Amino acid sequence: MPPRKRTRQSAALNVLPDKNNIEDTDERQESVARKLKKRMLAKLSKDCGDDEVPADASVTVRSHASVNGSAAETLCNFSARRRPPSLCPAQIMRNLQSSLSFVHYLYGTTLGSPSIPLNKQSVKSPIVRELEDLSLFRTASPFDRRVTALEWHPTNPGMVVAGSKGGDIILWNSLHQNLNDNFIQGIGPGGSVQAIKFWPWNSSLLLTASIDGRVTLNDFEGKNNRVLSDTFNCHDFWYCCVDVSAKRKAVVTGDNVGNTMLLSLDGKKLWSHRLHKQKVTHAEFSPREDWLFCTASTDHMVKMWDIRKVSGRDSALHVLKHDKPINCAYFNHTDGCRLLTTDQNSEIRVYQAPEWQLERTIPHPHRFFQHITPIKASWHPLQDLIVVGRYPAKDFPGYVEGERRTIDILDADNGKIVCQLHDPSAPGIVSLNKFNDRGDYLVSGMGVNLLLWGRKQEVEERQLSLLADERHSEFSPLQRRGQGSGGRSSNSRSRPPSTKQTKSKKDTDTKMKMKLQTKTKTKTKNPK
Template sequence: MAPRKCPEAQKTPKVVARLRTRRSPRELQPEARKLSVKGSGSSRRCDSGCLRAEAASLQVPQLCSSIVRALNQQKLGKAAWPSLQQGLQQTFLHSLASYRIFQKAAPFDRRATSLAWHPTHPSTVAVASKGGDIMLWNFAVKDKPTFIKGIGAGGSITGLKFNLLNTNQFFASSMEGTTRLQDFNGNTLRVFTSSDNCNVWFCSLDVSAESRVVVTGDNMGHVFLLNTDGKELWNLRMHKKKVTHVALNPCCDWLLATASVDQTVKLWDLRQMRGKDGFLYSLLHSYPVNSACFSPDGARLLTTDQKSEIRVYSASQWDCSLGLIPHPHRHFQHLTPIKATWHPRYNLIVVGRYPDPNFKSCAPGELRTVDVFDGSSGKMMCQLYDPESSGIVSLNEFNPMGDTLASAMGYHILIWRQEEAGAME
């Protein structure tokens, strides 16, 4: 089906970003009039009524000096990479205090369900909807986004990946009952799986360009592995219920993680599949699991359940060394499942908050923020909030450069960026 242009991308007003040190979620109250940051910083209100933090506690000159010292130590042959990385991460966290929404689009008549950043173009993102619509949006230019119309009811896109071998193409899994390769002209180039049954659909997708394989999971617990030419390598029932997420390890793509509403995340070695009981590890959760994402270095696994737990597992025994991060993001039928993701460059976790009155630390009037956690300590580092876009933000993902965040909030796509960078014209 031929694409059409979407007219609804627009700029939006300023937003609050809150830098965290050791503060509880109770402090994010609508009635709060000041934001205090540990140190000698100050706070003021901007003309729009938003709060603006001048975070003097993170002294940029000191951070730059630390980075220079770390680079000098590395040049001398000393192991300075951890301290260098820590200094860079601290600088980035300082910049988050000035992040705001500078672009917004509402192109769909149903909620957004999937998003994927272009692998080489830092201002281009693809977003898909519950109706099967797909938008390719380069928000750095004035040209209108490319829009592919879906089938409507029953066409929900559940997984979306760019084809790294040809970035004018993308892979998509859907409730329509297929996993397929398409281009942005609306053409279907290859169908990898087709259920031919309205009671069976595909819920998850991942692709390895290096190994030329596609993996996809359905709502009956089956996982399919195919090569990119469309040949099925195997089809196994790996879970008792819906497979909500599949992920290939970015550093050793023979390692597969699968998540399910059967309350487990399983790790598999694709080189030696031995049937449904041939998993390497089975990680039991207290509730159904929405996602399981490997860190960019492949050494950790981040899981998000359907209630109030985020977990970080560490290689090679895949133990939950950090324990769990309590966080409200409960499941709701008409809400795109909330999934935590990694920052592509730093040891940070980003996830949307769905305040729950039954959650232990919930306070009256708690805001629906985007939360950023330290991946090692589990501490809250920052919360982003826009009073003009105060819905539940289900999906959040930084672009490959790590300087721009795309969020899906109901029908809306939000683009966050550091304020000093300015809005793109």
């Protein structure tokens, strides 16, 4: 018997929903909505924090149910908004910090968001690759005494000025073969140049502090030399540091007994106080706040000062104590919110504004020795990278036999060495290192030698051009004195050679004959 066919009416009756089934479905949806609401509120409080979640926060959950055969949208919580929707600030900061986008990194810095190390590493990595490509480009030996001060020209990226222990100063055009570089003759022993700064209003003038007891504004043409300050007793008192502020139109300097002096541009003394117990080795204005300056001393302290409120030793804003005497303290060039200090043993410290708290201590061998220029760590101009010369010590942790005297470049964020510079032709201790404003050239002071480091591709091109200039130019020996060559070797000195009369062949022959005659006469007289 064939199966009985179902009619359309009975099929339609089976499709119609039951009333009990509809009620059960509504209850299940309400329970699911409550669970979803609870979860979303918990997630919101976790992301934004309990303090930032409003008390009247509500969550809207949408679901679809088949009621009376039609799809209807069931909404849970129809309460009206009391305020317009807004994004959580904490969540925005968290998203910016976790993003790897360079645009988000720049936007986060404008909002004051601290970037995570991954972002900083992505910004620093191109500069580190350029630093790894540096090689020795050119050398010069313009002095007969060791280099004591270095400074790059503010507008010319290839011009550098250097001072020596004998008081000599040279304005070295490092990128061109120019044997007529400007040179200022020093006084010799007792005239050591301790600090050099370019005059902000005239780049042809140099501000120097030296052991001869003077702060001098030098002119390479010899026309406008002015003495801003003089101790008149250089055997007992002399200046050890100097800096100038273009915004404040003031000059700050420190001496060997702890005195710090503020001068006007014409040399008028504005105030003078003994801010340290011992020698002031460094003084520098902040590039960020024109009223802020720091001083470093051999009394194991670095102090921060407000130029408007200096009244004595107790008026310091912050006192940064160290374990050893301090060689220098430099503000970073990127934002002026970090301070880099170098002691006379084996520590490099980084302090962070605004409270100038100790951010990181980096162990590094650079001990003090009286016959070399004190080693000073300095900043890279584009990123917070530290450059410092290495003086290996056997008692330093991690010492390896035969360790080279390299130039170390460290990351201020983690204290690790990112690269090292070394050349077999320059094996000495590098005391001073400074990058130019573009960060593509590095000048170093190694004993009496000046070392210029550049990129390998540019080094090859520059050396070829320097050799071509040297071949096509003819200079006298007097013009060659005090200048570096286009290659690696230069043995000239700044001081003129002692004047000695040259002996001719005839003179030597006549003198020899006279000696022989006197000897024969004495021999003939003896028998008698």
